[in-house]
Amino acid sequence: MASETKGNVSFFIIQGFSDTPELHISLFVLFLGIYLIILLGNLIIFLVISCNPHLHTPMYIFLLNLSLIDISFSSNIFPNLLHILLTQQNNISFFGCMAQMYIFGSMVGSEYFLLTAMAYDRYVAICDPLHYIARMSRKHCAGLITAAFTVGFINTVGVVVLISKLSYCASRLINHFFCDITPLLKLSCSSTFSVELFIYIDGTLLPFNAFLLTLTSYIFIISAILKIQSSEGRQKAFSTCASHLACVITLYGTILCMYMRPSTSYSPKRDKYFSLLYIVLAPALNPLIYTLKNREFQSSLKVHVNRKK
Template sequence: MNAWNHTNEPNFMLMGLTDSKEIQLVLSVLFLLIYLVTVLGNIGMMLIIRLDAQLHTPMYFFLTHLSFLDLSYSTVITPKTLENLMSSIKNISFMGCFIQLYFFVLLAAAECFILSSMAYDRYTAICNPLHYPVIMSTRRCHILIIVSYMIGAMDSSVTVFCLSKLNFCNSKVIHHFFCDTFPILALSCSDTHDTEITIFIVASSTLLLSLITISSSYVSILSTVLKINSSSGKHKAFSTCASHLLGVTVFYGTLIFTYMKPSKSYSLGKDQVASVFYTIVIPMLNPLIYSLRNKEVKSAVSRVVKKREGTQRLK
C-alpha cells in the first residue's frame, strides 16, 4: 500500500467523538449497553427463527441474514470505538483501518440488497400469492443472498483499493470514531478527485439500485392493496410490510444523509451523529422493530418458551 511507503508512522489515530473525559465515560457505558442489547437481540432473533419451524419461510430466511449483518457490522465498529473511548491510546494500524473499512462497506452494502430482497419477497407474497412458493423457491432465496454478499464484496474491494493507492504524507489523525471513507480522504496529500468520483459512483449505484427495487416493490404492493375491498384485508397486507418499511426508512435515511453527497459537503459533527446512528444504534433497533411489531415472531417466542418448559418438565 502506498500509504506505508510515504510515512514513518505505522498508525492512524482515531480522535473519536469528543475530547471530554466525562462525556467519553458516559458514551462508553451507553455504547457498551447498546452493543450488549445488539448482540443479544440479533442472536436471539436468529435462534428463534432457527428453532421455530413456522418461521422457516423466505421472509424469515432473509431476516436471519439481516440479523447476522447487523451483528457483524456492529462488531466491526463498536468494540474498537469502546477501546478508544476508554483508553488514552487511540491508534489503529493502517492495515487495521483498511480492514475495518473493508468489512464495514461489505456488510452495509450487503444489507442494502438484503433489504431489497425482503421488499421483493413482500411484493411477491401480496401481488402474486398463488405463485409465491414457486417464485420464492429455496434456490432463488439462496441466489439473492449470495448476490447480496458478492455486491458488498465488490463495493468494499473497489473502495479500499482506491483509498489504498493514496499517499498520506502529513497528518495521521482521523477526525472520526472509525475508519470511514470521507475522513480518510481528508488526510490524503494526493489528488483525490478520481478516487472521490469512483467511490461516489459505487456508493450511489448501490443505494439507488436497492432503493429502486424497494420503491417499485412497494408501489406495486400499494396498488394491489388499494384494490382489496375489505378493510381487514388491507390492514393485514399493510401489517406484513410495516416492520420492513420502518427498518428501511431508518437505515436508508441515515445512509443517504451521510454518503449521497460530495466529500466537500462532509460535516464532522452532523455526519458523526448520523454515523453513530447507523453503525451502533440501528443494529440494536432492527431486532426490536422486527419482533415487537411482528405477531408471528411474538407467537414463535411463546412457542419456543413453552416447548422449552415442556422439555424441562419431562426431564
C-alpha cells in the same frame, strides 16, 4: 514532509470523542449498553428462527440474515470504540483501518440488496400469492441471499483499494470514532478527485439500483393493497410491509445524508453524530420493528423460552 508518504504510514489515530474526555466513562457505559442490546436482540432473532423449522420461510430466512449483518456491522465498530473509551489507546494499524472500512462498506452494501430481496418477497406474497411457493423456493431464496452478500463484498473492494493507495503525509489523526471514507480522504495529501469520482459513481449506482428495485416492488404492492375491498384486508396486507418499509427509510435516509455530498461540505462533528445515529438505529431497531407486532415470532419465542425452563 515528502518522505511521510503512505508507504511509511503504519498506523492511524482515531480521535473518537476525545473532545469530551470527562464523559468517556459515561459514554463507555452508554455504548456498552447499546452494543449489548444490539447483540441480544439480534441473537434472539437468529436463535428463534434457527431453532423453529416452521419459521424457515423466505421472510424469516431473510430476517435471520439481516440479524447476522447487524451483529457483524456493530461488532466491527463498537468493540474498538469501547476499547478507546476505556483505555485511551486509540492507535489502529493501517491494515486494521482498511479492514474496518471494508467490513463496514460490505455490510452496508449487503444490507441494501438484502432489503431489496425482502421487498421482492413481499411483492410476490401480496401481488402473486398463487405462485409464491414456486417463485420464492428455497433455491431462489438462497440465490437472492448469496447475490446480496456477493454484491456487498465485491463492491467495496474498489473503494478500499483506491483509498489504500493514497498518500497520507498530513496528520494521522482520524476525526471520527472509526475508519470511515470521508475522514481518510481529508487526511490525504494527494489528489482525491479520482477516488471521489469513483465513490460517487459506485455509491450512486449501488444504492440507486437497490432503491429503484425496492421502489418498483412497493409501487406494485401499494397498488395491489388499494384494490383490496375490505379495510381489514388492506390493513393486514400493509402490516406485512410496514416493518420492512421502516428499515428501508432508516437505511437510505441516514446513508444519503452522510455520503452523497461533496467532501468540501464535510463537518466532522455533524458527520460523527450522523454515523452514530445510523450505526445505532438500524441494528438496535430492526429486532424491535420486525418482532414487536409479529405474533408468529412471539409465539415461537414463548415456546422456545418454555422449553428452557
